[in-house]
Amino acid sequence: MAADKVDPIHQFHINKLIPIEIGGFDLSFTNSALFMVATVIVASAFLVLTTSSRGLIPSRLQSVSEMSYEFVASMLRDAAGTQGMRFFPFVFSIFMFVLVANLLGMFPYFFTVTSHIIVTFALAMLVIGTVVIYGFMKHGLGFLKLFVPSGVPVVLMPLVVAIEVISFLSRPVSLSVRLFANMLAGHITLKVFAGFVVSLSALGLTGVAGAVLPLLMAVAITALEFLVAFLQAYVFAVLTCMYLNDAIHPGH
Amino acid sequence: MFVTYAFAQESNHADGESAAEGVTHTETGVPHEGGHEATFPPFDPATYPSQILWLAVTFGLFYLFMKRVALPRISGTLEIRRDRVAQDLDQAARMKEEADEAIAAYEQELAQARNKAGGIGQEARDAAKAEADAERAEVEGKLDEQLAKSEARIGAIKAEAMKDVGTIAEDTAAAIVEQLVGKATKADIAAAVKSVSQ
Numbered sequence: 001m002a003a004d005k006v007d008p009i010h011q012f013h014i015n016k017l018i019p020i021e022i023g024g025f026d027l028s029f030t031n032s033a034l035f036m037v038a039t040v041i042v043a044s045a046f047l048v049l050t051t052s053s054r055g056l057i058p059s060r061l062q063s064v065s066e067m068s069y070e071f072v073a074s075m076l077r078d079a080a081g082t083q084g085m086r087f088f089p090f091v092f093s094i095f096m097f098v099l100v101a102n103l104l105g106m107f108p109y110f111f112t113v114t115s116h117i118i119v120t121f122a123l124a125m126l127v128i129g130t131v132v133i134y135g136f137m138k139h140g141l142g143f144l145k146l147f148v149p150s151g152v153p154v155v156l157m158p159l160v161v162a163i164e165v166i167s168f169l170s171r172p173v174s175l176s177v178r179l180f181a182n183m184l185a186g187h188i189t190l191k192v193f194a195g196f197v198v199s200l201s202a203l204g205l206t207g208v209a210g211a212v213l214p215l216l217m218a219v220a221i222t223a224l225e226f227l228v229a230f231l232q233a234y235v236f237a238v239l240t241c242m243y244l245n246d247a248i249h250p251g252h
Numbered sequence: 253m254f255v256t257y258a259f260a261q262e263s264n265h266a267d268g269e270s271a272a273e274g275v276t277h278t279e280t281g282v283p284h285e286g287g288h289e290a291t292f293p294p295f296d297p298a299t300y301p302s303q304i305l306w307l308a309v310t311f312g313l314f315y316l317f318m319k320r321v322a323l324p325r326i327s328g329t330l331e332i333r334r335d336r337v338a339q340d341l342d343q344a345a346r347m348k349e350e351a352d353e354a355i356a357a358y359e360q361e362l363a364q365a366r367n368k369a370g371g372i373g374q375e376a377r378d379a380a381k382a383e384a385d386a387e388r389a390e391v392e393g394k395l396d397e398q399l400a401k402s403e404a405r406i407g408a409i410k411a412e413a414m415k416d417v418g419t420i421a422e423d424t425a426a427a428i429v430e431q432l433v434g435k436a437t438k439a440d441i442a443a444a445v446k447s448v449s450q
Binding site: 115 | 292293294295296298299300301302303304305306307308310311313314315317318319321322323325326327328329330332333336
């Protein structure tokens, strides 16, 4: 079991808590699902409980909720204009969900929901799906102007259109991989350094002295990971806003 | 370690669940067993349906909750605060206006009072001057009167004295004439004195 503790991949394992199987699909309630529920509960409870007094002069926690509201609102307004504000609940939910999931993952022994590519990819597809569906609903075929930048010579048009299409198709991939890879790499690094501390300490006095360095590293990386947890949620939300802007204003 | 984990779970399922489940699990389990190398968990497709389902459920509920409950509440609070601040600013502006008005009114009153005070001072000065003038006039009148009286008296005395002078001159002249030439008639002497004194 000593080897288990140092295994940096162990933390990403999905364990079934309540096995559910429907139509040949494994839909079990897993630790991942548990932490999705926890994310939702923590985020909802924080937002509702801190704002329950509806104080004219906000308490500290209330102003945290209000700041997150205004932060996302101004992000969306800057990127997509006032018309984009119809997507505000969507963007806010994504931002809060990713942020809280990332932060919960920072607790030792907690599962990081966003360290699984399928979760980030599903969120990215939700964003792109919203963009495509809303774009076609609002502009019909005019939405395809997104791929035809104005002012490009006719000769170059096929090439430019091809590039635009490829860049559009790569969006969900880059969006999901960015978040997934950041969370995964961060947690693995953290675990590896923490593992060094444990295995070096087992070597005796010299080992304990040598373990100071990886310990300091682990502390520093923990701080960095908190930054990354926030930053990646922010990046995800900002890109969502920019993609939604394309759906609202497809002409460049 | 992961392999043992997966096995533990599989054996659990094989015990309790249907045969169909057992099959799907064996499929994913095979590479674990064969390669003696665990699939990297995030790339294990067997977990995808469950993760997608639970993500859909939790995120869907979260979205609805945000849209229906949390965000309206926060935006309501923010709006109330914005209104309140605007209202307070309005009130402050109104109060400032009132204060300005009050200051203007006060200054006007002050100016009026100053004018009035000036007026009263002027009046008092005028009255005093008039009184002084009247008194002086009275005194001057009295003095004039006394002067006139005195002049009249002096005149009377002078006239009387002049009359006496005539008689004295006549007497003296008669005495002188008598001494020099003898007798002179009284009428001649009076005529002579009269011609000299005129």
